[in-house]
Amino acid sequence: MPASMPASRPADRSAGRPPRNAPPGFRLPPAAQVAWLMADPLGFYEAGRRRFGPIFTVRYPGLPPEVCVATAELAEEVFATDGGPGRAGEMRRAFIGPLVGEESLLCLDGEPWWRHRRLVSPPLHGRAVAAWKDRIADIAAAEAARWPVGAAMPVRPAMERVTLEVIMRVVFGIEDARRLGALRTLLPRLMRLAGSAALVRIPPHARERALNSPLLLRAGALPTTRYVRVRDEVDALLFDEIARRRAESGEAAADVLSQLVAARDEDGAPLTDREVRDELMTLLVAGHETTATALTWTVERLVRTPRAMDALVAELAAGTTAARGETSYLDAVVKEGLRARPVVLGAPRLLDEATKIGGYEIPAGWYLSASIPLVLSDPEAFPSPDRFRPERFLASESPSEDVARANRAWLPFGGGRRYCAGAQLALLEMRVVLAEVLRRVTLTAAHPEAEKRRLKNVTLAPSRSGLVIAYPRAGASAA
Numbered sequence: 001m002p003a004s005m006p007a008s009r010p011a012d013r014s015a016g017r018p019p020r021n022a023p024p025g026f027r028l029p030p031a032a033q034v035a036w037l038m039a040d041p042l043g044f045y046e047a048g049r050r051r052f053g054p055i056f057t058v059r060y061p062g063l064p065p066e067v068c069v070a071t072a073e074l075a076e077e078v079f080a081t082d083g084g085p086g087r088a089g090e091m092r093r094a095f096i097g098p099l100v101g102e103e104s105l106l107c108l109d110g111e112p113w114w115r116h117r118r119l120v121s122p123p124l125h126g127r128a129v130a131a132w133k134d135r136i137a138d139i140a141a142a143e144a145a146r147w148p149v150g151a152a153m154p155v156r157p158a159m160e161r162v163t164l165e166v167i168m169r170v171v172f173g174i175e176d177a178r179r180l181g182a183l184r185t186l187l188p189r190l191m192r193l194a195g196s197a198a199l200v201r202i203p204p205h206a207r208e209r210a211l212n213s214p215l216l217l218r219a220g221a222l223p224t225t226r227y228v229r230v231r232d233e234v235d236a237l238l239f240d241e242i243a244r245r246r247a248e249s250g251e252a253a254a255d256v257l258s259q260l261v262a263a264r265d266e267d268g269a270p271l272t273d274r275e276v277r278d279e280l281m282t283l284l285v286a287g288h289e290t291t292a293t294a295l296t297w298t299v300e301r302l303v304r305t306p307r308a309m310d311a312l313v314a315e316l317a318a319g320t321t322a323a324r325g326e327t328s329y330l331d332a333v334v335k336e337g338l339r340a341r342p343v344v345l346g347a348p349r350l351l352d353e354a355t356k357i358g359g360y361e362i363p364a365g366w367y368l369s370a371s372i373p374l375v376l377s378d379p380e381a382f383p384s385p386d387r388f389r390p391e392r393f394l395a396s397e398s399p400s401e402d403v404a405r406a407n408r409a410w411l412p413f414g415g416g417r418r419y420c421a422g423a424q425l426a427l428l429e430m431r432v433v434l435a436e437v438l439r440r441v442t443l444t445a446a447h448p449e450a451e452k453r454r455l456k457n458v459t460l461a462p463s464r465s466g467l468v469i470a471y472p473r474a475g476a477s478a479a
């Protein structure tokens with residue numbers, strides 16, 4: 001990453017320290033590198049791999065250089081820095097600290113991060129999230145029932161409505177219709193304002209001042225003021241919800257908020273209200289747009305790969321589920337969707353000590369990043385990487401050593417200790433939403449050409465937002 005967020009970035013602490021043995025990189029001026037990256041993120045990184053091989057350096061104006069790696073083996077070495085010099089939290093703080101808060105799992109490092117991770121992880125484990133399957137299915141079915149018949153429609157906003165509803169009901173555990181209605185309007189507005197160019201292009205120190213100065217916050221036209229007003233409205237609702245859960249006696253409900261309020265660390269201490277609020281915002285920011293985009297891309301690929309669409313629809317119609325330890329076609333489609341069109345550009349770490357990787361020594365103060373799209377298109381692990389072929393994950397269709405190699409290199413959720421905390425929820429959502437939608441409607445592409453990958457906030461999104469045409473599926477029951 002750092003480029004996965006088109007924002008102002010932390011100061012370059014590496015300046016003036018000439019590397020002794022750094023990986024090769026483009027000779028272009030840093031400003032030209034960043035312009036290329038913003039215009040064509042995939043083309044830029046692929047050109048780096050073609051020209052320099054699986055490890056190369058990218059330079060940004062006024063920022064530390066970023067060493068990108070393009071194979072699963074090298075990515076594992078990047079993730080191994082989590083136990084040592086790699087700082088994922090510090091790296092992210094400058095981009096999303098103001099939105100998620102300083103107490104967020106995304107922005108912490110070291111012992112404070114570990115304390116939060118231990119408390120946030122249990123309600124997001126596979127078995128815990130499996131209990132939410134029916135609620136997610138109801139949300140997806142209600143959404144699909146609203147889709148226009150026979151007219152081109154973008155899938156992405158529809159998927160965003162689904163994933164937002166899942167966050168509000170399942171993660172925040174909110175049932176009250178009035179609160180849900182308020183958050184349905186406020187949360188998308190908050191995310192839009194937080195990601196708007198007007199806000200993210202302000203240098204971090206100036207932004208910090210504008211966000212905290214009572215005088216500047218009176219200027220309603222400033223993007224920082226507009227953002228703070230919506231954030232404060234959201235915070236008021238969240239703090240109120242936290243207070244209600246604290247007041248509730250008895251066993252904690254299954255939603256993540258109730259579990260966070262009930263959680264105690266090793267010393268028996270609970271998370272403070274501020275810490276709980278920051279984690280709720282974290283789960284919204286990390287889990288809403290990412291999952292919606294991954295679903296959109298999977299649909300975008302399926303409508304252009306009739307063989308895979310037919311096989312999936314046949315499996316859903318037959319109602320067959322995979323035996324324990326086996327992979328269903330639906331699982332394989334989800335994995336292949338995340339592989340062929342990963343939504344996160346990279347998993348970066350800021351190094352606080354010099355680190356050896358791939359025969360090079362990367363200086364302290366540099367970024368070291370696993371380039372997720374490059375690893376997931378490595379032809380050694382994924383033969384014919386441009387083809388959408390769920391069968392590469394099925395032992396019944398591909399040699400078992402190929403399936404094992406593909407599984408080892410499949411890292412759309414990053415890795416190491418900072419592995420995505422919501423991966424099980426994201427995978428469940430993808431499986432359930434795809435199944436519910438495809439049982440009800442047939443989908444075709446509204447344009448024959450594949451959609452291009454564009455950087456949108458924190459994700460690599462389809463250029464036309466996944467434009468499809470839907471018709472009710474013959475014999476499908478109404479939602």
Ligand code: HEM
Pocket residue numbers: 088105106117171282283284286287288290291294343344346347348412413414415416417418419420421422423425426
């Ligand atoms: C398809 C959807 C998703 C994708 C592709 C995705 C991907 C990622 C990636 C690449 C990372 C960084 C990992 C690293 O640096 O090694 C990450 C971190 C994280 N994700 Fe996800 N994510 C998704 C959905 C979710 C959901 C649904 C949630 C929760 C509701 C979530 C919560 C988090 C959190 C809290 C972190 C930070 C973990 C830490 O630093 O300890 N993600 N995700």
